[in-house]
Amino acid sequence: MNPGYRLYYPRWYRKRVPIFWWLHKRSYAVFIARELTSVFVVYAAAVVVALVLTLNKGEPAWEAAMSRLSHPLVITAHVLVLFVILFHTITWLNLAPMAIVVKLGDRKVPPTAVLIGHYGAWFACSVVVAWLLLWR
Amino acid sequence: MSETLTVPETVILEVFRYRPEVESEPTFDSFEVPFHPEWMILDALNYIKDDLDGSLSYRWACRMGVCGSCGMLANGQPVLTCATYLESLLPGPIRIEPLEGFPVIRDLVGDIGDFMNKLSDVKAWLIRDEEKPVEDGEYLQTPSQLDDYKQYSMCINCMLCYSACPVYRLEPEFIGPAAIALAQRYNLDSRDEGAEERMDVLSQHDGIWGCTLVGECTEVCPKGVDPAGAIQRYKVSATMDYFKSLLMPRSSS
Ligand code: SF4
Numbered sequence: 001m002n003p004g005y006r007l008y009y010p011r012w013y014r015k016r017v018p019i020f021w022w023l024h025k026r027s028y029a030v031f032i033a034r035e036l037t038s039v040f041v042v043y044a045a046a047v048v049v050a051l052v053l054t055l056n057k058g059e060p061a062w063e064a065a066m067s068r069l070s071h072p073l074v075i076t077a078h079v080l081v082l083f084v085i086l087f088h089t090i091t092w093l094n095l096a097p098m099a100i101v102v103k104l105g106d107r108k109v110p111p112t113a114v115l116i117g118h119y120g121a122w123f124a125c126s127v128v129v130a131w132l133l134l135w136r
Numbered sequence: 137m138s139e140t141l142t143v144p145e146t147v148i149l150e151v152f153r154y155r156p157e158v159e160s161e162p163t164f165d166s167f168e169v170p171f172h173p174e175w176m177i178l179d180a181l182n183y184i185k186d187d188l189d190g191s192l193s194y195r196w197a198c199r200m201g202v203c204g205s206c207g208m209l210a211n212g213q214p215v216l217t218c219a220t221y222l223e224s225l226l227p228g229p230i231r232i233e234p235l236e237g238f239p240v241i242r243d244l245v246g247d248i249g250d251f252m253n254k255l256s257d258v259k260a261w262l263i264r265d266e267e268k269p270v271e272d273g274e275y276l277q278t279p280s281q282l283d284d285y286k287q288y289s290m291c292i293n294c295m296l297c298y299s300a301c302p303v304y305r306l307e308p309e310f311i312g313p314a315a316i317a318l319a320q321r322y323n324l325d326s327r328d329e330g331a332e333e334r335m336d337v338l339s340q341h342d343g344i345w346g347c348t349l350v351g352e353c354t355e356v357c358p359k360g361v362d363p364a365g366a367i368q369r370y371k372v373s374a375t376m377d378y379f380k381s382l383l384m385p386r387s388s389s
Pocket of ligand 1: 363
């Protein structure tokens with residue numbers, strides 16, 4: 001007999017969630033990876049903001065920032081960051097049709113169209129940015 | 137003879153046992169049950185209860201995937217035991233546990249009161265500002281309007297999605313996948329006028345914003361409800377409402 005037991009009173013068993021719960025299933029691990037990569041998105045955004053701010057500080061500051069950025073180690077790190085951000089963006093865009101259901105009249109726009117729209121917009125933005133940076 | 141080589145005679149089930157009157161920690165009991173290719177896990181559990189140990193407790197009712205009461209973990213995966221072949225989990229042993237996220241009352245039976253309360257918190261029923269008198273007839277709906285919410289109306293309240301949701305297991309205050317999907321089921325129903333009332337509950341931190349989009353709820357749902365999608369759509373419309381009220385403060389009532 002369990003001494004803590006009282007007849008007609010529920011005595012629940014509650015399972016503890018282990019700290020590494022996200023290692024127990026592949027899909028949980030992928031989720032955590034996607035969430036963690038958002039740190040790198042923040043980092044990339046911060047770099048861009050910092051660059052815009054240095055623009056204001058005159059030519060020498062800008063040159064210094066540029067020489068820091070062109071250090072081989074920094075370039076290698078930023079290439080890695082680029083891949084991490086691509087992973088984040090792609091896993092994120094792939095979820096878009098789940099959230100956005102568009103109806104035109106009585107017809108539902110197929111999820112692939114929503115997906116293509118998102119990738120199209122991403123591509124268009126990238127082209128505009130590339131044009132601004134590289135050809136102007 | 138060659139058939140008996142590939143098909144086992146018996147299979148072992150390791151069943152979670154929790155008998156609060158005699159033990160304070162759960163244990164596992166092993167049962168050897170005959171293997172039949174047409175048997176579901178539930179058939180094996182019924183065999184245990186009928187022939188091996190009558191004290192085993194678990195829920196079931198319809199054994200055809202509509203009552204939503206026989207959800208359990210089979211080898212760690214939330215499933216309807218009436219709709220999962222023993223064969224799919226061979227060679228065994230097959231580990232049967234109660235759904236995660238719910239406190240266990242006994243053996244495979246969880247306390248689901250929390251989910252029941254959440255269903256009423258989100259007002260999962262038709263809300264009208266004014267009811268039409270019966271003489272005025274039905275509220276008519278086109279097939280396309282039916283289509284808008286039909287998927288979400290397929291939910292059988294089996295709670296597999298809750299068991300699959302790490303957010304719910306870590307923060308039981310989270311309203312959770314099925315309750316939000318059912319709120320959406322009524323929001324998207326052309327006869328319903330309760331979206332705003334529900335938004336008050338669901339726009340809270342423990343509502344839609346508690347969801348971090350792990351997506352496992354949709355994976356385990358036996359009815360194709362896609363609760364994860366329902367929640368993300370809710371987030372989009374909540375955000376739109378917010379911006380609308382910013383841009384046009386007077387248009388919202
Ligand atoms: S949404 Fe699916 S998994 Fe969740 S309770 Fe409903 S039927 Fe079960």
